[in-house]
Amino acid sequence: MEPNSAGKTSLLTQPRAVWAVGFASVIAFMGIGLVDPILPAIAEKMHASQSQVTLLFTSYNLVMAVAMLITGVISTRLGTKWTLLCGILIIAIFSAWGGMSNGIWQLVALRGGWGLGNALFVATALSAIVSLSASGTGQAIILYEAAIGIGISVGPLLGGGLGGISWRGPFYGVAVLMAVAFIFLSIMMPKTKRLTKAKSSLLDPFRALKFRALSTLGITALLYNFGFFTLLAYSPFVMHLDEHGLGFVFLGWGLLLAVTSVFMAPKLQKRFGTLTSMCVMLILFALALFCMGIWTSNRWAIIIAVILAGAFLGNNNTLITTAVMQAAPVERPTASAAYSFLRFIGGAIAPWTAGKLAEVFNPHVPFVVGGCFVLLSVLFIASNRTHLKHIDHTESAH
Template sequence: MTPSAGAPAANAIRFVLLAVLIDSMGFGIVMPVLPDIVMKLGHVDLPEATRIGGWLGVVYAAVQFLTGPFVGNLGDRFGRRPVLLGALAGFTADYLLLAFAPSLAWLFVGRALAGLFGASFGPAGAAIADISAPDERSRYFGMIGAAFGIGFIVGPAIGGLLGEFGPRAPFYAAGALSGANFLFGLVFFPETLSSGNRRPFSLARANPVGAWRSLGKLHGVIPLSIAAFFWQVAAMIYPVTWAYFAIAAFGWTPGIIGASLAMVGCLMALSQILLVGPVVKRLGERASVAVGIAGATAQFLCYTIIHDGWMVFVVMLLMPIQSLVFPAINGLMSRKVPPDAQGELQGFNGSIAAIAAIFAPAIFSPALAYFTSPGAPFQFVGIGFAMASVLALVSLAILLLAGRRPDQMPPSTAR
């Protein structure tokens, strides 16, 4: 079935995009008040709350890494509808749990649950793969990325305003959004995976190692997943170090930093809506990924050498090129996987993103801290972007060296 097949497919696409938008809004809404909640419940100062906040992020990413393939395999067995609706109901309960959390330990429980339910982004991507033709998938994956980006712009802004009514108010709002999303899906979201494309649930495949072994039997998937990992670590340079880099390099205030992040989000969202489809259609998925990584590498290198703050906004004009990478590489990988394993693939991709989110702070933050400290042999504020450019080039090399056998629909993976 393709999006042109009628109202059910159109409704499914609308719901998936709306679900991603609202979920990312809900996640973003609580970000501005997390430090206050941590300080209040933990009875700690801001530096200690920052450290605890880092561990909360690690817990979220670690759970998502472990459970992504599990949730994806559930979708391949029972369909996308029950998995996605169950995740939305879980998100609603999680936000309400956090709103009433009586201690710091409950915040960690809430972040772990958010990691589990956040793994539903895999089934969301699989639902798009179910109902779109291979040539159209990159465009729709780009729209998913745009929905996520828009939500991440709007969410923190709303959360900042609601935070004026108390640090728990944004959690109530996030819970209400997720609850409304669940009710909307309950009425309008049709099942996208046909019974003929389902397979028995396999516990051996429902974990990162098992998914690696299973998908490794399909030509070209693992090299692409390794390229995706290096790319995602490189791309994490922005959320991990941007605020610290901007202060160290240009002495920016929080207002300017926020404006720069908003500009990045807007550029990424618009380009994923307007640019990805036409470019991928013209160049193909593999070439689009290569162009995107090359453009991002050029941008990283520019950030290592610029010395005036106004130059940042000029370099940002390269950002739309980078927006090609995620949807095109996801579309390329989905071509190599049969219909009964699309959920497994998307869940595995979620695990890759999660481990990248754990790995990136471990290398970028210490490097930036060291090369901006008084004891460093020389000052190098752009060290993180230099490292990101190397990682991006590694990703590009793997992509270009990977086999180029023509893509064809592989056989079912059911065993």
Template sequence: MRRAAVIFIFVTVVLDMLAFGLIIPVLPHLVQAMVGGDIAVATQWTGLFGALFGLMQFVFSPIQGALSDRFGRRPVILASNLGLGLDFIVMALAQTLPVLFIGRLVSGITAASFTTANAYIADVTPREKRAAAFGLLGAAFGIGFVIGPALGGFLGGISPRLPFWVAGALALANFVYGWLILPESLPPERRTPRFDLKGANPLGALRMLRRYPHALGLVVVIFLTQFAQFSLNSTFVLFADYRFQWGPQEVGYTLALVGLCSGIVQAGLVGRLVRRFGERRLMLSGLAFGIAGFLLFGLGATPLVFLAGIPLLALAGLGGPPAQAILTQQVDPHEQGRLQGAISGLAGLATIFGPFLFTQVFATFIGPQANLHLPGAAFVLSAALLAAGLLLGWRVTARFARIPATDAAPPPVAEPGPPG
């Protein structure tokens, strides 16, 4: 039953990521067409769209996590998939930037099912197998990115709106699939007794982490890693156009290669390597590979050098599953949804500022007033963020290397009351 449940979630995440991957090669170009073809203006709008998406993730991911702790994982996942499918259809029909803007707002609200998917994995997987299970979930992301951007690039060559229609159909098919097959993972006796809106807001979800001080530093490491990834998400399409004159098809095929390498690493290596080297070493190694990959992206002067960074960036995926596994061991079972909501909320916070920051860095270093012409400056900044994460991760996980983990989470630290 546990294996079947993990497979169900795996397929759900594949379909979700496939839907998102489809629109990656075409969304910036659709925005560019709506602003008259100006690439600098399109870059700024793309960054604003990404920030809006992240703001919605920041606000609604903790709410989805708390709802899943109270009512179960299944209904939350189904509602997210249904809303996402309908929203893709709205974006396919959009003729103006405001309508597309609203579409991105709604997609940010409904796309938080990844929060519940992670909590689902924590529900059905024993502690010693969680890193491998989260690796399988990472492989689902990779598979979605293998097929999604390549197919999106191909469909975008036919019509820039066709990928949105296909993405909507996939999300709705995912809803039907889950309705018919997906079992509930959280039994009633393990659910929270009530839905606490105060605790479900982003700040409330983060305050929950104060009761688990040993986990808080690791959450910051995950935040830095997620923040760094937005240089690729928000600037790659326009960077590739500017630097190498790549169109939607070349971008789609390149992102498919990224997804293929990521899928191989997550599905084929994480489970084996975590048993051999341990969660802490694997997490730190992933951060080091990410630094090297982003530096090649940022400083490579030719397409060949840029492509050489893809395997290194894929190996950076070795760090995520062990970090997630360590975190789930530090939090009580009935708060796994809130934990994943807090992590996703931070990812949403990264999405608010990441696209804006990286697109502005990209625009600044290619602009006429730039003292240093460096189109890959955003990727160099990502390498610096991962370097900070590596140093912090080394320090905060030192205790995990000395203390054997157990299936039970450590008792939470009492949260201080109000002054007086």
């Protein structure tokens, strides 16, 4: 039962703890965009291949996927606030350490440590905002996705600016921002009660995946995240822009992601239902990837497709996150951990695969393969729709 689902509170009328977590989420997700504009620069400075540089995303997502399985165990013992603070502290340490590295393999390993911190923060932040919100699950998720969108959109602009000075700049920038988030969360967020009454077990996420609705959404996210991280990790190499140019492109991408996740996704959900809206957005995203695969040598075609993809991803992120929170009768942190474990596996496989496909074949192939995986996610939803019917029914009831 949702403690706040019956209220009619405005989205902007939230407890102080929700705003504290939301602010920290903005800064945490700035870390993703901060690094993206400097991928080509890292490849040049460290004499690394594209597939080696894309391992910065692979190690990050792989460690995050595995770590998601222990977030519930940690959060039910440390409590929400201290789990969030531990995650922020780990990100700050490993990002600063990454800025001091001198080899690609050392940097790849340190990004893995960064992923551990992000896992602790991301899984706990989502469940904390949903549980502590005064406006119900749907609006709480919109608030969370808005924080993600703002962080992702502002991050590349700052990363491009710092990256123009040195590729190390964004790593140090993340460390400073995480220190700010640590102080802010320590002061603003009061000590909260555990989100679950019982201590979580390592087996809980696997037990949760026995519910077909949750496992279906997790596998769907695994497939579509293959396309998501193909775009994020590989597109900087084919745009042939400097750090500032890449920063502005991903600023546009992130702004569309933020705006659609907050304003457009709820309207689509109300008008067409969660599942239908998800499928349409995924199809449009797949088409954007196919266009990138066809016109890879056309810089402006890639730039426009990347920016437009932000709208499709923003809508889909809100829709699928809302569905996950209603998918199975398990605690929200457990559902979030199980789902995130599967989706970040897709994010781990895609970046290295994209770089390798480009090296073995040509730059067109990664985007075509990414689009095919996104289409597979639509087919998977369609073939398992009977297990997801209750999601649209639950949304209608609310």
